[in-house]
Amino acid sequence: xxxxxxxxxxxxxxxxxxxxxxxxxxxxxxxxxxxxxxxxxxxxxxxxxxxxxxxxxxxxxxxxxxxxxxxxxxxxxxxxxxxxxxxxxxxxxxxxxxxxxxxxxxxxxxxxxxxxxxxxxxxxxxxxxxxxxxxxxxxxxxxxxxxxxxxxxxxxxxxxxxxxxxxxxxxxxxxxxxxxxxxxxxxxxxxxxxxxxxxxxxxxxxxxxxxxxxxxxxxxxxxxxxxxxxxxxxxxxxxxxxxxxxxxxxxxxxxxxxxxxxxxxxxxxxxxxxxxxxxxxxxxxxxxxx
DNA sequence: ATGGGACTCTCGA
DNA sequence: TCGAGAGTCCCAT
Numbered sequence: 543x544x545x546x547x548x549x550x551x552x553x554x555x556x557x558x559x560x561x562x563x564x565x566x567x568x569x570x571x572x573x574x575x576x577x578x579x580x581x582x583x584x585x586x587x588x589x590x591x592x593x594x595x596x597x598x599x600x601x602x603x604x605x606x607x608x609x610x611x612x613x614x615x616x617x618x619x620x621x622x623x624x625x626x627x628x629x630x631x632x633x634x635x636x637x638x639x640x641x642x643x644x645x646x647x648x649x650x651x652x653x654x655x656x657x658x659x660x661x662x663x664x665x666x667x668x669x670x671x672x673x674x675x676x677x678x679x680x681x682x683x684x685x686x687x688x689x690x691x692x693x694x695x696x697x698x699x700x701x702x703x704x705x706x707x708x709x710x711x712x713x714x715x716x717x718x719x720x721x722x723x724x725x726x727x728x729x730x731x732x733x734x735x736x737x738x739x740x741x742x743x744x745x746x747x748x749x750x751x752x753x754x755x756x757x758x759x760x761x762x763x764x765x766x767x768x769x770x771x772x773x774x775x776x777x778x779x780x781x782x783x784x785x786x787x788x789x790x791x792x793x794x795x796x797x798x799x800x801x802x803x804x805x806x807x808x809x810x811x812x813x814x815x816x817x818x819x820x821x822x823x824x825x826x827x828x829x830x831x832x
Numbered sequence: 833a834t835g836g837g838a839c840t841c842t843c844g845a
Numbered sequence: 846t847c848g849a850g851a852g853t854c855c856c857a858t
Contacts, residue, residue: 749856749857751855751856752856769839770838770839770840771839771840774839774854779854779855781853781854781855782839782853782854782855782856783839783840783853783854784836784837784838784839784840784853784854784855785837785839785854785855785856786838786839786855787837787838787839788836788837788838788839788855788856788857789838789855789856790838791837791838792838792856801838804838805838806838806839806840807839807840807841808840811838812838812839813837813838814838815838818838821838
């Protein structure tokens with residue numbers, strides 16, 4: 543009966559769907575020794591198993607089982623080992639605005655000058671709004687130069703996410719403004735609308751070191767992974783993997799700057815600022831597209 | 833100065 | 846295999 547509604551849902555699942563999906567991912571992976579069956583998960587989530595399976599597959603393009611495989615150690619290790627990472631293909635100009643191709647989303651980015659960074663965002667006018675995304679509720683922040691922030695929040699944690707983000711540029715002026723954010727919201731998570739002719743403008747606000755790290759992240763194509771130490775090597779500081787980890791963790795533009803594609807050398811996912819389950823969700827979702 | 837990681841290695845069990 | 850502990854480096858305050 544509501545075929546059109548269902549179809550719309552395929553493109554961007556509602557928050558409710560992500561809640562279900564993330565619940566499944568969490569249960570599937572929390573104790574991988576005895577991976578709970580679909581039936582038992584469905585039982586715990588009080589859903590019909592068939593329906594659950596369908597929702598999940600529609601969302602990720604992968605069955606729960608295939609999804610889990612895509613996020614395991616072995617898979618990650620294979621991706622790391624295979625083909626030399628193309629990360630070295632471009633030498634990045636340090637410092638200010640370097641536009642470029644980059645990333646399947648076709649991002650053009652510019653970096654804030656050190657002066658602007660030191661001002662803690664003073665003089666910056668930032669508009670923000672929450673939107674539904676395939677990975678739960680997303681908080682978008684934009685300046686007139688482009689997208690500067692993208693965060694995620696579980697239900698009830700919107701305030702916390704907002705504090706987290708506004709705290710990064712304490713001197714900036716923030717306005718709630720759904721309309722300003724709307725043009726970005728739709729196409730970020732919809733790969734059908736990723737096109738080179740219409741690149742997504744991103745502005746990176748951070749220290750020089752952080753910007754170098756984030757630019758490296760932008761070089762990781764969809765479906766590929768990269769280790770923290772690879773990034774350290776690529777920016778010419780091979781021993782700074784730990785500092786790289788810290789910088790990756792401070793990435794203000796989650797997902798668009800694909801910090802979820804950075805993992806430990808062992809193939810373990812290590813951490814994610816917005817929750818490991820969300821990192822798994824992104825990697826599994828991308829595994830189906832890559 | 834100092835503290836503290838979204839790291840990595842090395843061992844022991 | 847797995848996990849704890851220590852080493853290390855560089856950012857942030």
